[in-house]
Amino acid sequence: MPRVQSVEEDYGKPLSPERLDEMVQRVSGWALLSGVQKKITATEFPERLEPMPFTLFPSILPADVLSKTKSLQTAFQTVIYKVANNHEFMKACLSGLLNVDDFTQQLWKIYETVRNEGTTQEVSIILTRNDYMMEYAEEDGVKQDCKQVEFNTFASGAGGVISSMVDVHRYSLSLEDILFKDNQLPDNHPTAGLAKGLVKAWQLYKNKRAALLFIVGIPEPNTPDQRWLERDILRLDGSIKVIYRTFPQLIKQMTLGENKELIVDGTEVAIVYYRYGYAPKHYPTDAEFKLRLDMERSRAIKCPTVAFHLAGCKKIQQVLAEPGVLEKFIDGTDVIKDLRSTFVGLYKLDTKDSSKIITQALQTPERFVLKPQREGGGNNLFGDELKDYLEKIKESPELSSWILMDRIRAAKHRNRLIRVGLGPECRDVVSELGIFGVHISTPTSELENFECGYLLRTKPEEANEGGLFSGHSCLDSPFLV
Template identity: 40%
Template sequence: MKMSQARLASCIPVPMDQKALVGVIEKAKDWALMHGVGMRDKKHFTKDSIQIAPFVLLPSPFPRTEFTKAVELQQVLNELMHKVAHDEEFLETTLQNALQVDEFTASLYDIWVTVRKEGIVQPISLGMLRSDIMLESRCPHTENQCAKHTPYCSWKQVEINSIASGFGHLGPISREIQSYVLRQLGHGDLIKNMPENKALSGLCGGITEAYDLFGVPGAVILFVVEEVSYNICDQRFHEFQISETRPEIVIYRRTLNEIYEESALNDKKQLILEGKPVAVVYYRSGYEPAQYPSSREWDARLRVERSTAIKCPSIQYQLAGTKKVQQALAAPGVLEKFMGGGASTGRVRDIFTGLYSLDFDDGGERAVEMALADAERFVLKPQREGGGNNLYGADVREALLRMRHSRERAAYILMERILPPLVSGYVVRPGGPVPPPLCDLVSELGIFGVIIGTKEKILCNRQVGHMLRTKLADANEGGVAAGLGALDSPYLLDL
């Protein structure tokens, strides 16, 4: 039986008048370029220019009650991730099958084992997390049976990102560009329904708080970056924010290869760069295999982990962010192990969609059979962050048939696909048609959290902002940096 997909109304009537639409898009594009709503062009890369980042012209509707629930739950999720990251036995047990077939995760795990054997010299970790969620809008009736069904049920978690959790700048600035558009269209009164977003200052506050905990005068902050940074605005605005609020702090940007060549550990195990100790290492790279093309990058990562620098994330935090851990947390009794049996445990369990192991056991075999019988219901996910890695629909079936009798399948998890409500809207893209066509869109909300602490004690735990990514309803992946999604912000509805 085909499920009916709900629809939410746009904040203003669409389609818009063509002349007004063209005029406001021209203004919005210039506003975007002049306020850092930009990325570097992948096809014609140059450091001397940026182009607009894809953005949705009007903010997308999101139920106020569900947004509030997500914001309120973030601190609980922060603490859960912190506890998971510091539970050596749980990580080892959960990842053991994936480690046999996933070389990348195994390499991260080997670094973790090495620093534990040597003795961890920096017990403090900085977690800058982003919990990505989607509204689940499945209606139990077919379209013929149900002309007016509930427009949503509740939100479900897609994943938690523990490394390079981007859009601290692009999240808040999306609200500003859409506020500008609404004012230009004569709907400035609607801006009150767009929640305030202080993600940039909140995330940067986490970095500077960790810097202060390091407590060495003259220490520096190190951003670990890719060889080529396309998402340059989002990264640089973090640096600009810190430089503005804490002008005495020097920030360096280095690739893993440059860290290998230019850094060293001194006799105090401090990471020394240009003669100065590094207080905080903030990763905007290092989350996928292509970012470790040789042993030099892995050696650099190990050197950082061996040091006294406070890492964002520490290696165990990155391991805690794997999909295998996400799947394991959904198993009966596991949340209770970390959280006890209170109301918060139930609230977290409610956000899990179906998550299934593909290990070689009875449960794994059942999951394979289930996915082969109805591949459209599922997403196949490897242990990766950064977008563009998941398999959908027919590709799920093809991959499982190929891997069915191979240990490779243990490197993946199976997740029930979330069916979010549709919204009609306009996506403005660099080089795209003007005016753009009116399209059906779906959105994914990310809630940012900052947590700082040791295994024994949490020193800081906050929810600090949000971001919204929106994509065409028929697109599988939604990463903006990957060129598939568009920047957006929530317009809260009282349903």
């Protein structure tokens, strides 16, 4: 069986109750001081902050797992780039769900409208995060391998707040006199790379007076993470004007110029960077979809375009995992083998051959996850909910809007989770590793393609969803062995 023990036992430093109270107080203060924060939205004060949920100690992770996931990032980005620029492939992948998934249908209409009109901006940028969970690869529970959860092309967050977690964990280890080598807790600053990408795209727009627009939510708990990114942008070029707007503000303030310049309150926009707009609830009326269409039509560089947004759909992920499909988009037997080694079973549900896997899922729902074409967390179905819903739709056209995925048997360990309103319990947990990357392109050329850091989130073993803002997951750092 896999070894399961607390991180304190790994380090040889069990904590007494009194020492634990002191540690939580001091490390929480250090986290706030370091910028590991989120905004409290249920308050009259505009910038009231609290610590993001975090682990008291870094979680032990094999160094070869981190190295492998980082090494695959640029290849995955090339695949998504080629998918986003292959109209026929995306149409074939998504055609079955367009009649049953209104949100994806609306995005497809925007994509086809702009494609038929002719794009006014060839340059695209995506800031990505490729998420994995770790499985034990051997019976003895020592060697681990990484399995892909999903590839995010839209609003890939937490690159800022994770940047200081390594300093927080260096501090918590030092308080307990736990020795470590520099390469066991390496620096990790994703926003430096994400900012580099946005600045490069801004330069390609070739108007130094044009602004970089952050599109944000209401309310917006993730303000500190966005400020981290803004700070790194301004460190690279202090002349760049960064503006923040919500959809309702843009509906009132945005216009298109004579040459389809995107204008907000008289300021031309070079980059539209979406941190909002990935969920159906963000589009309560036709006005929001009209806004998205006008932004897509504009000369501004989009992060991401609707094409890249669609390329991140779960249905695309499922088709890419089919035999022989990766070979259409990337060369190199070894690279393809390494990419495919991260896949778990992904199954379509709307064909004649789907009845067998549907039966298996109904009989053993604990082995699967049912996923819609959605981002942002909280959308997947597990266990009895999966079984009940799949039974309900198994004869319905709605099956086309879902995919079935093998549930990853995540490697279990123990750590203390520090979350507001909950005690610092030491419990069984699992971790999810996300690799950040930047890709800038035109339809015919990849201009920039690089990996730029990682996010480690750790949650209770029994938690199905892993969102930081849902309160389940905690920011973490890998202690490399």
